[in-house]
């Protein structure tokens with residue numbers, strides 16, 4: 001079998017276009033654009049590129065972009081003061097503080113300071129709790145993008161066996177919550193899991209988010225499975241995912257590539273969450289079916 005390569009770039013472009021149309025309608029109704037503030041502390045090269053790309057995508061989707069670049073030696077109090085100012089700013093619907101932060105800063109304290117109604121990353125404990133309990137909140141962008149790709153590919157997910165490899169607060173845990181809410185039978189595997197291959201042998205859906213290049217081997221994949229690769233690993237062979245792509249593509253029904261899979265969906269979902277935040281904050285009704 002040769003797997004279908006899931007085109008995350010195309011799916012993301014389509015989502016960004018829908019968001020852009022709805023953002024224009026929001027502006028006509030409210031008299032202002034949905035606004036996204038992105039905060040970058042320090043000079044990390046990869047982060048700087050991500051932040052620039054987010055800014056471009058925000059403008060292209062008819063939204064306002066507010067970029068705040070702070071020096072690497074920014075103090076906790078200074079960063080908190082900026083978050084507080086963004087929380088108060090009515091033009092700002094969404095706030096994203098780019099991770100990782102320099103060592104002197106306490107990321108959890110910063111993320112918890114963001115107004116949960118502006119927390120378009122979905123990292124605030126209030127939004128994590130809402131996701132865990134089935135309440136409406138903000139869902140982290142990467143797992144939300146993965147779920148959209150899975151729905152595009154498979155339609156109904158109920159009853160399928162899903163194995164999520166990785167248990168981070170940013171991807172693994174929220175991904176497992178989303179798949180559970182979609183009525184999958186979910187296993188969370190991680191670095192201490194014994195015999196990962198035995199778990200994957202039953203997996204109709206595999207979401208790999210361990211942060212180790214080519215960690216998931218093709219032989220472990222159940223024939224006909226759908227494989228979502230969240231990994232972004234910079235190696236001598238260039239950018240590679242957490243899955244041995246060649247091996248997995250020969251047995252899976254469908255698989256996301258790296259690049260061009262989950263990554264572009266992450267940014268598109270950030271814009272989607274910002275659009276939703278703008279509507280919730282102003283009380284303008286958004287047709288959730290439209291996005």
Ligand SMILES: Nc1nc(=O)c2c([nH]1)NC[C@@H]1CN(c3ccc(C(=O)N[C@@H](CCC(=O)O)C(=O)O)cc3)C=[N+]21
Pocket residue numbers: 050096097098099100121141142232239258259260261262263264265266267
């Ligand atoms: N507060 C916060 N929220 C985030 O969502 C967040 C963050 N911090 N810190 C860094 C990670 C990483 N992340 C990516 C987004 C897009 C691509 C992406 O578009 N990747 C492209 C190109 C990859 C490349 O060439 O580098 C692709 O996979 O095709 C990748 C990674 C968001 N993150």
Ligand SMILES: [Mg+2]
Pocket residue numbers: 166167190191
């Ligand atoms: Mg681990």
